[in-house]
Amino acid sequence: MWRRAYKPAIFLLCLLPLAQMLWQLSSGALQPNPVEALLHGTGDWTLRLLLVTLAVTPLKRLTGWRRPVLWRRMLGLFSFFYAVLHFLVWLALDRELLWSQILEDLTKRPFVMVGFAAWLILLALAVTSNLWSMRRLGANWKRLHRLVYAAALLGVLHYWWLVKADVREPLIYLAVYAGLMALRLPWPPGGTVMSPWRRSL
Numbered sequence: 001m002w003r004r005a006y007k008p009a010i011f012l013l014c015l016l017p018l019a020q021m022l023w024q025l026s027s028g029a030l031q032p033n034p035v036e037a038l039l040h041g042t043g044d045w046t047l048r049l050l051l052v053t054l055a056v057t058p059l060k061r062l063t064g065w066r067r068p069v070l071w072r073r074m075l076g077l078f079s080f081f082y083a084v085l086h087f088l089v090w091l092a093l094d095r096e097l098l099w100s101q102i103l104e105d106l107t108k109r110p111f112v113m114v115g116f117a118a119w120l121i122l123l124a125l126a127v128t129s130n131l132w133s134m135r136r137l138g139a140n141w142k143r144l145h146r147l148v149y150a151a152a153l154l155g156v157l158h159y160w161w162l163v164k165a166d167v168r169e170p171l172i173y174l175a176v177y178a179g180l181m182a183l184r185l186p187w188p189p190g191g192t193v194m195s196p197w198r199r200s201l
C-alpha cells in the first residue's frame with residue numbers, strides 16, 4: 001500500500017529544488033546575483049539527479065532491491081528537466097538572447113562546449129525514453145542510452161572547467177561518478193556483484 005506512494009513522493013521531492021529556487025527568487029534571497037544563483041542551482045541539480053539515476057543499478061546489484069528501477073526513467077527525465085532550465089536561464093537571462101555572443105560561447109569557450117555536448121546527449125536520451133522508441137530502436141536503444149555515462153562525465157568536466165581555483169566540489173562529483181562506475185564492474189571478475197546486504201524486494 002505504502003509502496004504505491006513512493007513514485008509520487010519522489011516526483012514531488014524532485015520538484016523541491018525548483019520550488020526552493022522560486023521561493024528564494026521571490027523573497028530576494030538570491031540577491032545580489034539571482035541569475036548566477038539560478039544558473040548554479042539548476043546546474044547542480046542536473047548533475048545530482050543524473051548521478052542519482054546512475055546509482056539505481058549499483059543499488060540493485062548490491063542490495064537486490066529492484067524497486068528503484070521503476071523510478072529510474074523519471075529521475076533521468078528530472079535531470080533533463082533541470083538541464084533545460086539551466087540552458088534557458090543561460091540563454092535568456094545570462095546571455096540575454098544575444099545570439100552572436102551565444103554562438104561565440106558555444107564555439108569558443110571549452111566549458112560551455114562540454115556542457116552543451118552533455119545537454120545534447122540528455123536531449124537524445126529524453127526524446128527516446130519512451131516505449132515506442134525502445135521498440136523501434138531495438139538493441140540500439142541500449143547502446144544509445146549508454147551515452148548517459150558520457151553525459152555525466154561531461155557534466156563533471158564542465159563543472160571542473162568553470163571553477164577557477166577551488167575544485168573540491170567537482171572533485172566530490174568526480175569521486176561519486178567514479179564510485180558508481182566501479183560498482184558496475186563484475187565482482188568477482190567475470191561474475192556478478194554480490195553483497196552481504198543483498199535482500200529480496
Ligand code: HEM
Pocket residue numbers: 036039040041042043044046047050083086087090094112115116117118119122151152154155156158159162
Ligand atoms: C547548454 C548547455 C550548458 C550551458 C551553456 C551551461 C552553462 C553554464 C554556466 C554559464 C555556468 C555558470 C558558470 C559560472 O558561474 O562561471 C554553469 C554552471 C554549472 N553547470 Fe552548466 N551548462 C550547460 C549544461 C550543463 C549540464 C548538462 C550539466 C550537468 C550534467 C551542467 C552542470 C553545471 C554545474 C554543476 C554548474 C556549476 C554549479 C555551481 O557552481 O554550483 N551544465 N553552466
